[in-house]
Amino acid sequence: MLSSRAIVLSRENFGEADRYLQLFTRDWGLISALAKSARKSKRRYIGGMDLFCHNEIVLRGDPREKPYLVELTVLNAFTGIRDDIDRAMTAGKVAQWVRKLANTATPMPGVYSLLGQTLALLEKESDPERLLLLQLLFQLKFLQQLGLKPRIDACARCSETRQSPGGVFDLDAGGLLCQNCLGERTVAHTMHLDATECQMLDQGDRFKLTLWDGFQFPVRPTRNLLRLTAQFASFHTQTQLPV
Numbered sequence: 001m002l003s004s005r006a007i008v009l010s011r012e013n014f015g016e017a018d019r020y021l022q023l024f025t026r027d028w029g030l031i032s033a034l035a036k037s038a039r040k041s042k043r044r045y046i047g048g049m050d051l052f053c054h055n056e057i058v059l060r061g062d063p064r065e066k067p068y069l070v071e072l073t074v075l076n077a078f079t080g081i082r083d084d085i086d087r088a089m090t091a092g093k094v095a096q097w098v099r100k101l102a103n104t105a106t107p108m109p110g111v112y113s114l115l116g117q118t119l120a121l122l123e124k125e126s127d128p129e130r131l132l133l134l135q136l137l138f139q140l141k142f143l144q145q146l147g148l149k150p151r152i153d154a155c156a157r158c159s160e161t162r163q164s165p166g167g168v169f170d171l172d173a174g175g176l177l178c179q180n181c182l183g184e185r186t187v188a189h190t191m192h193l194d195a196t197e198c199q200m201l202d203q204g205d206r207f208k209l210t211l212w213d214g215f216q217f218p219v220r221p222t223r224n225l226l227r228l229t230a231q232f233a234s235f236h237t238q239t240q241l242p243v
């Protein structure tokens, strides 16, 4: 028997009474586990099968090979997320990013704490615009942890230091281009970013979520960058990610 802490990212009915849970665990990263009779016996998994629940779980079998979920204890049910449509939608997108981009059964303790911290802040946030901002910070931090941070400090093609505070972002190259490299490019996959947006893309991953309460960032650039990071990550991972 093995135990770990885990967050429920998705669930799917299986057979007559069973259910597969996709979990993000502290010890093994993203895994799937089979909860036998989960739809008949509520007793064993009481309250811990809902989306985003943070549980202590006990497994039987190899975590990499769809183990059985033996039992669970709820640490935090995050009911405040599921009670509100905006929070639930944002948390759903965060969960989808993790499900689609995290490697299976690979320990990623940084992602585990980022996910837990993000859900805890989501649960307390009631301003829909700030939910978007939180989603953006999550995405920037997550991309950084995956080694997919967009290149902003210098030209993404020739590494020349850039002079202007804003610039043209090139999806292919994975960052901003200098004037020289821009001259040779078609405009199909490019997007102009102002100084505020560039700064956020460059430094958002280093923002401390413990300072979230006092953090401000304008709405329009938040929406632009949410779109950009989704396109950027989809393009470089061959995955379709929600905006």
Ligand SMILES: [Zn+2]
Pocket (backbone or CB within 6 Å): 155, 156, 157, 158, 159, 160, 177, 178, 179, 180, 181, 182
């Ligand atoms: Zn260049």
